[in-house]
Amino acid sequence: GAVVSQHPSRVICKSGTSVKIECRSLDFQATTMFWYRQFPKQSLMLMATSNEGSKATYEQGVEKDKFLINHASLTLSTLTVTSAHPEDSSFYICSARVSTTSTDTQYFGPGTRLTVL
């Protein structure tokens, strides 16, 4: 099956520092990856769509200068939270798209819990 990994699984950082989260497709290539954010007891909120070799597309209300996304290869996308603040504390989840002529499925990573002190 399609496996997506994320690293780190948990990170605690001080306010003002930057944190990088990696999302990898382990057994397939993904031209498109997605980044979501999930608050407790809430559903997933799409932050941005990451396309390999091009600029990410951000959802309305998501600051592109704060949440930097790089999709440098067909198996790796990174999300960098710059100058993190306590309100950025959340569960960040990536997904990778697997598309054929008849199917179009997103497979999710295990998530990264970010806590900003």
Next chain:
Amino acid sequence: EDQVTQSPEALRLQEGESSSLNCSYTVSGLRGLFWYRQDPGKGPEFLFTLYSAGEEKEKERLKATLTKKESFLHITAPKPEDSATYLCAVQAVPAGTALIFGKGTTLSVSS
């Protein structure tokens, strides 16, 4: 506006007590409807994709069905390990469009 509504918000069942979860949707053009399972502190795990009304898919104790307005996830004789949050999402045309998620149904199965 494309929208996904799941009900109930929470469901408590006894082991072996079958039930159904509902996902109603409005979308301009449906490319696919997805069911995921999410355990606490984990990412969503893919269960099913349904593409057209009348389609059904099964996996162990789970069966997903689709009509033009809603989807049902039927759980037959659930076990405690089926306890999780079940998320429904739709994808509108064209291909590659982001998923729109419902808020989920949290299922608790007690022995």
